[in-house]
Amino acid sequence: MTVGFVMLAHASLDRAGQVARHLSESGAPVVVHIDRRVSDADFRRFKSKMQDYPDARFSERVTCEWGTWSIVEATQKAAQLLLDEFEHVDRVFLISGTCLPLRSIAELQAYLEAHPGTDFIESVTADEVDWPLGGLHYERFTLRFPFSWRKSRKLFDRYVQFQRRFGVQRTLPKNISPHLGSQWWCLTRETLTAIFNAQDREDIDRFFRRVWIPDESYFQTLVRQHATRIESRSLTQSKFDIQGKPHVFYDDHLALLEDSQCFFARKIWPRAEKLYRRFLDPAKSAVSTAEPNPLDIERLFSRSTERSMRGRAGLHMQSRFPPYGWSNGATAAPYMVLQGFSHLFEDFENWLDGATDLRAHGRLFASDRAHFAGGEKTFSGCLSDDSRLRDYNHQAFLTNLIWNTKGLSQCFQFDPADNQNISWFLAADQNAHIGIISGAWAIPLFRSDVPFPEMRKQAAHLQRTEDNFLRLLSDGSYTKARVKVWSLAEFIEDPNTNIEAMFADHLIQTEHLKLPEMADLIGFGSFLQKLRNEGMSPHVMGDFRVADGEVIVAVPPKKSGS
Amino acid sequence: MRTLKNYRLRLERKRWRARAFRKRRELSVAINRTGQIQSTDILLFSTIRNECLRLPYFLSYYRNLGVDHFFFVDNGSRDDTVEYLSGQPDVTLFQTDASYKLARFGVDWLNWLQMRYAHGHWSIVVDADEFLIYPFCDTRPLRALTDWLDASSIPSLSAMLLDMYAKGPLADVDYQPGQNPFEITEWFDSGNYTIEPNYKFGNLWIQGGPRARSFFLEDTYAAPALNKTPLVKWDRGYCYVSSTHSLLPRRLNHTYETGGGERISGCLLHAKFLNDFASKREEELQRRQHYGEGREYEAYEESTVDADGFWSPYSSRYTGWRDLETLGLISRGTWI
Structure with missing residues (x-):
């Protein structure tokens, strides 16, 4: 042949x-x-x-x-x-x-x-x-x-x-x-x-x-x-x-x-x-x-x-530039955004770092600087903690952070006092897992000794900001992020279950979940009543009854977890 | 509206070309070896000043990649640059003492030389401290890349500038001529770049890196642009607009995918921070011939980088193009 x-x-x-x-x-x-x-x-x-x-x-x-x-x-x-x-x-x-x-x-x-x-x-x-x-x-x-x-x-x-x-x-x-x-x-x-x-x-x-x-x-x-x-x-x-x-x-x-x-x-x-x-x-x-x-x-x-x-999801670079927020992954990996937790729990980020496999940052979008885990000045990929660089292009800051740390789940704290420009991006990103204890921002106010008229102003501002964020997140046609919302009152009813619900995928040991110390809320109800008396209407934290010596949840909260 | 916009850009391109044509008189030829150039040769164009330190490695690096002929415009060097280049067999040298700034940082001169010599050639425009890296550059010569780009009908390659630095104080860098600068300045920032599309020219405006995070905190907007398009299949109708950041016609700037896919791209490793950085800085502050009146150099004077350097625990060490690809700085696109 x-x-x-x-x-x-x-x-x-x-x-x-x-x-x-x-x-x-x-x-x-x-x-x-x-x-x-x-x-x-x-x-x-x-x-x-x-x-x-x-x-x-x-x-x-x-x-x-x-x-x-x-x-x-x-x-x-x-x-x-x-x-x-x-x-x-x-x-x-x-x-x-x-x-x-x-x-x-x-x-x-x-x-x-x-x-x-x-x-x-x-x-x-x-x-x-x-x-x-x-x-x-x-x-x-x-x-x-x-x-x-x-x-x-x-x-x-x-x-x-x-x-x-x-x-x-x-x-x-x-x-x-x-x-x-x-x-x-x-x-x-x-x-x-x-x-x-x-x-x-x-x-x-x-x-x-x-x-x-x-x-x-x-x-x-x-x-x-x-x-x-x-x-x-x-x-x-x-x-x-x-x-x-x-x-x-x-x-x-x-x-x-x-x-x-x-x-x-x-x-x-x-x-x-x-x-x-x-x-x-x-x-x-x-x-x-x-x-x-x-x-x-x-x-x-x-x-x-x-x-x-398709390219590599979540990557923005010189030869791949889909518009920010484009469907095939605005970011490279899932990450967690928490609001209110670090106000309610003492030393929350350190606890989180230890109890879960998450890399727990502080408030990345705080007005003074980006609070990276461990208080570092730079982070993965030489991201700077300088707020001016961060705010120059906040989307790039976040997509870079997630891209640079692929394989290591990131988690950061968000707060109504932070730069809110990123909130639209967070809501639209399907990789964002957002957990919010609404009204927890009032705890540091409650414990501070800022003069009351000043405090009322702050509280009103924070509440308005948080309300806006919550409204954005509840807009189903826009929001792709996975969202869980508790009011403060609802959350403290059963913190263990709620924490487990939030971190189920990440907890290292689930048995004997030992939560960090919770902030002492004795007198919080009176504090809220005092705000009311000053003419403000605090509502995002749920209802706390004015009582001597303890906190009682009186009425089932309006906002419930999704 | 689009027609009007296109027409405006066309006029702009013609204006830049006319300017380049006018500026040709500032150039005098010192050595002309253009007779050697074959029709398929890959050409390199560069404006230089006092680059004796980098040129030996620069030439050997690009020869190694497969550049066939070099065009240099020497802008009043006071060291041995001219003598050194005269002795090189594949170099055509032009000289000028005219203002670098008025030639728009050398762009006009090079536009003219490209118009005259680069028509139909793949041509590279880089500074003496920029070293082109592309996917597979360790195993495939530049010709393999340009052949593939030709076959894919891609007329230009984007290669962003990557600032390379040493660990430790900048003043301690001890680089010898002929040495690979990235043995010493082997560190870079891998993931702190910001990208903004430029709608006029259709290119991406990239900023970031060690200079942005060290010198430009007060005025982040002014941080140097890192996007570059150094490799182009040249046509005499083309021109660079500002440095190699943007080109006309506009389509040459579109070196990226917007639907999620990746296109091929390279990197220019930037060997700026060598021994002569301090003296260059000094000179530029006197001459005031650089972009933005040397704002960068002023910012440098005020910072503590001289003592601390750029290095951070999160700096990445360069070991080859594959790292850069994994980190997402470059991409092989569909090239296998």
Whole structure:
């Protein structure tokens, strides 16, 4: 059994020639098609270097334009020549000038012998392919494409839209069920002969002349009529990126290509000296019958697609800049925002740091500076604690903080007294888990000895601010954050349960949850009453009854946890 | 409205080009080796002044990446810069004593040289203290990148400026000519950058890094711009507008994705804080030829950085482009 090669080349002819000579030296007949657009001088030079290889032929040159019939025509002519000239060839392998054989021809022969009568060609029903490059699958067969995609893209697109809108369609020839697949295949002599000698070939060719990108559908469709056994995969490892151009391999892919055990890879950067030297090395002799295993390469390809489609969530950088608050992750990871807790509990942040796996910061948006955990001056990524830098771009400050600390959940305290500009961002971010004990800001006021009129002013301001934030958070059409709200009165009814509800996902030990000391609220009810008497109406903290010596929750609070 | 805006930008571009054309008279050629340039060569353009310290490594670094020809405009160097460059086989040297500031910090001169020599070439515009890093730069030459950019129809590569600094006082840095500066100044800020889109030119305005957090607390708005687009497949109709921060036509500035995906980008490692920082600072405060009247240098004088340096426990150490990618400073985009 002998395999023969058809090579289509149009650029970097030195490399194409090198590969053609290598194949020829390995005993395989080669027919080379050089694009008509290559200058005659270059063609002659190429030809002269192939003089000493009796099993190399050149097929009639066709001007090849990408996406058009010319490429199929060139393939037909070259394959016909190969079949005619080398009668002992019973497998035809189609490669391009930028393909590189990763395994020896002997290995390929052995592999093909182990699969008698099998056509290796990717051939997928046109209704079911789902390739990244937009829209045109089945329509490649049913629409008309008189305009060049490369040269006049707008006309091309408009004409497609026009045909779609008015339902203009070509009729398919009988017996044709459209299939698509990679351009690079390996077919048996029988199948190819059957395709070439088919009675209705003229009609079929006439039809495919007007199909879009027929090199990915002509043979792929016709094998379904003539082949006996089809392995729907290509022996050439090649894939298109999101823009529809083939991925390129470089020197640093050497190990990856070697491990893949594929027979050919495309496309190779012409100056990848190391790859050409290694894979065209005639001394490479080990013969293995291993199956191709392109899994790692596939993974690389799909990561590239992923990068261009979604990118890394929560990252804002020079070449990825979705608007702040865009849906695929405004921030890189979930984080927690707590309001009121550090007023109610003594030394709350330290407790949190110890009892949970959260990195517990203080008030990051405090007016004096960003209170990083441990009182540090800078934090991850050299974020500065300076309030001016932070407020210069508060969204960047937060997205940077979360991006820089990916993998370590962050938690910070928020307060009505803090810079509120970030609140819109917090509410809209689905990564934000917000817990609020409303009215807890009154505790430090209650314990301070600020003169009362001044205090009333402050309290009114804080309450208004907190009210605004709560209203924002309860706007379901805007808020994407996970929110839990307790009024102070409600929270202190059962602090343990409430804390557990808040930190369930993060607690290190849940049994014997030992909460930090709670602020002493004796007299808080009287304090609120005094504010009322001064003309203010404190309501966000729930109802505290005025009683001597203890706090009594009188009326069930209005605001409840969600 | 868009048509009007585009037309205005077109006029602006023509104005800058006319200005560059006028400014060509300030340049006199010292060494002309442009005859050697092949049609596919990658070219590099730079305005320099007293850069003897950095040039030996600069040239070897970019030659190594695959730059074929260098264009320098020497703006009145008083050290051996001119002699040194005269001896280099792949350098074309222009000289001028005209005002750096009036040439808009060298932009006009380089715009002219690019208009004249860079048409159809991939061309890099950097300062002598900027070293281009891009994905896979340790295994793939610049040509691999430009070939791929060509195939992807991407005409320009963004590479933000990354200030590199040493651990310890700035005055202690001891750099020798020819040495890799990032053996000494190997630290950088990885995650304190702010980005603001510029609607006029369509580029991203990036600020932050050690200079912003040390010198510009009082006036954060004035912190230096770090966004740069140094690598462009040049056409004689193009021009840089302000330094390499923005270009015209506008589409050259659009080097980023807005739908969530990532595009390819690189970095310019900034070897600014070497031995000569103090003397350069001194000189610039006298000459007042730098951007914003050397506001940065004044801020520097008032700060304590001389003694403390920029280093913080959260500084990152540079070990290669892969770090920068993991940290989200650069991206390989769809390049595999």
